[in-house]
């Protein structure tokens with residue numbers, strides 16, 4: 259679905275399609291534990307977040323050079339642009355690369371090569387958000403922030419991702435304080451598999467400005483009231499929730515109930531190469547499965563620009579919002 263939209267929850271490593279994974283494996287002399295793309299695709303049946311993360315981190319072995327990261331980002335931007343994305347705030351996981359001996363500079367400069375040309379080439383404005391892996395230590399997060407200092411001109415915010423259960427946000431209080439002192443924006447995954455209390459903690463302890471997922475807020479009516487009253491954006495990823503079994507089937511996704519409760523919902527693709535669709539596909543899927551009408555979809559698109567970190571460029575935000583209003587559904 260081509261309505262103009264911002265994508266605010268997208269892990270660039272989760273856009274690694276099987277074909278590109280094999281091409282990069284060939285280029286870099288990396289042997290993958292799968293015979294071909296067909297066999298790799300059969301591994302895309304996940305029981306939960308962890309079984310997905312195991313494959314997601316394993317496939318990153320093919321990403322080694324600046325050119326690899328540039329090609330990865332260009333492939334995403336091409337697909338995103340074709341599905342109406344006008345602005346993308348892109349997550350990356352520095353520690354997943356530095357742990358393999360790939361310097362953070364290789365990652366950021368490689369992605370940056372694609373992002374620098376994105377407006378011209380794809381008509382998509384971009385930002386980069388570096389995520390701390392919450393199943394690693396608080397010290398490692400602080401070291402990662404330190405290592406990112408030479409590249410902060412390319413990075414607009416910090417996030418928190420990876421295995422959620424057992425890794426509450428408060429563990430990263432110091433890293434978020436330090437990030438805030440550097441002028442970085444703050445988001446955090448919370449309430450994907452973890453309890454509603456993790457959402458509250460992400461807001462109160464980390465100062466998160468948006469909550470990535472936030473799905474489980476629906477278990478806590480007081481929290482729903484607070485999120486709605488404070489207009490805290492939630493970056494929902496319905497196809498991801500089904501593939502990682504947070505929700506049984508898309509028809510049972512609470513997106514519509516969340517919108518009805520006054521929550522500022524956005525719809526995003528998370529790891530589209532793994533979860534069966536990019537963000538335009540996701541709009542289409544929720545339209546069909548949840549009976550969301552065109553005005554719901556326009557609201558989701560409007561919300562995505564309202565929730566974007568475009569405060570330094572309100573003129574651009576207004577331009578994108580007027581594209582949303584002018585869009586004619588076919």
Ligand SMILES: Nc1ncnc2[nH]cnc12
Nearest residue numbers: 269419420421447528529
């Ligand atoms: N859905 C997700 N949740 C947590 N960490 C992730 N890393 C990539 N995708 C993720």
Ligand SMILES: [Zn+2]
Nearest residue numbers: 419447470528
């Ligand atoms: Zn995510």
